[in-house]
């Protein structure tokens with residue numbers, strides 16, 4: 478029997494589905510550390526949550542390993558080249574957690590613009606005074622929101638904030654089709670122009686060598702002093718030191734980060750003393766209801782591997798490193814997961 482190894486703690490709602498769909502068909506093992514993983518190098522399918530899978534770990538996997546499936550979308554913690562060279566497909570849950578991330582993004586925008594943490598601490602202290610906070614509170618309506626990355630998440634954020642009356646611009650190295658821009662009501666801008674003109678800059682691209690520290694001190698200096706930066710993508714896209722300096726110097730209205738370099742930060746980190754910074758613990762991609770969709774999507778891909786078809790094409794992220802695969806689905810050979818226009 479082929480073996481599914483769950484690496485990391487998968488939420489109960491999703492775990493239940495994984496077990497139900499594996500029952501009688503695959504052996505299932507769960508591991509919570511690399512030490513435990515070393516006992517299951519004979520797995521066929523690996524489901525990875527919150528665990529890095531570098532070249533060293535991939536090298537050790539046995540010859541039966543066929544698929545590493547991320548519980549999520551970002552694949553920066555997996556060495557996709559090392560996996561490809563070993564003939565192992567790396568798949569992501571493409572588009573499956575876009576809605577939760579988009580909703581959290583909007584929540585962070587609203588919480589920052591209205592100073593939610595401060596309002597709550599006033600209420601908890603039994604205080605009625607709020608005029609000073611209101612004097613620093615702003616609507617999304619009428620503001621210019623600049624999205625960096627107009628993929629699955631970026632498009633949902635565009636629709637949501639557009640619906641609230643924001644003017645939406647975006648930058649993406651792969652410009653969307655004119656009909657998509659029209660349908661979403663978004664305007665393309667070069668990155669520099671977007672940074673200079675946005676009231677809210679929201680990041681929705683992958684962490685790649687080319688996007689690491691894309692938002693550095695120079696990029697932050699281009700933003701309006703009244704602007705808000707939101708990062709629900711990956712911490713490494715923003716130079717944290719430069720951002721904290723800009724926030725401390727009140728060079729920006731504020732920032733809201735679901736993702737930050739070296740997360741989770743220690744409780745005594747200076748970031749937590751800034752009153753213009755909201756931090757959430759990388760919670761964007763998971764909600765109880767959506768976790769079921771994540772598990773079902775992964776099991777569909779595993780079943781597709783078993784039947785010889787291969788995972789849904791848009792979910793595969795290391796096609797360029799894979800040799801000739803014995804997969805019969807012709808689509809698999811035409812489309813690549815990194816094709817930006819496939820959603």
Ligand SMILES: NC(=O)c1ccc[n+]([C@@H]2O[C@H](COP(=O)([O-])OP(=O)(O)OC[C@H]3O[C@@H](n4cnc5c(N)ncnc54)[C@H](O)[C@@H]3O)[C@@H](O)[C@H]2O)c1
Pocket residue numbers: 549550551552571572574575578625626627628629630631648649650651681682683684687688709710711735736759760761762763817
């Ligand atoms: N906070 C969370 O829990 C959470 C959850 C899911 C995804 N994410 C992160 O969000 C990212 C985006 O997810 P998605 O589902 O929208 O992915 P996606 O692949 O659908 O879209 C990413 C978009 O970014 C664009 N892009 C690539 N390089 C760029 C650059 N230099 N500048 C601007 N745009 C660029 C791509 O062309 C694409 O349109 C993921 O890679 C992941 O790291 C975070």
Ligand SMILES: O=C(O)[C@H](O)[C@H](O)COP(=O)(O)O
Pocket residue numbers: 526527528548549550551552574759762763
């Ligand atoms: O890339 C994603 O989809 C999410 O950022 C990632 O999956 C979140 O990490 P988790 O808490 O699910 O391990």
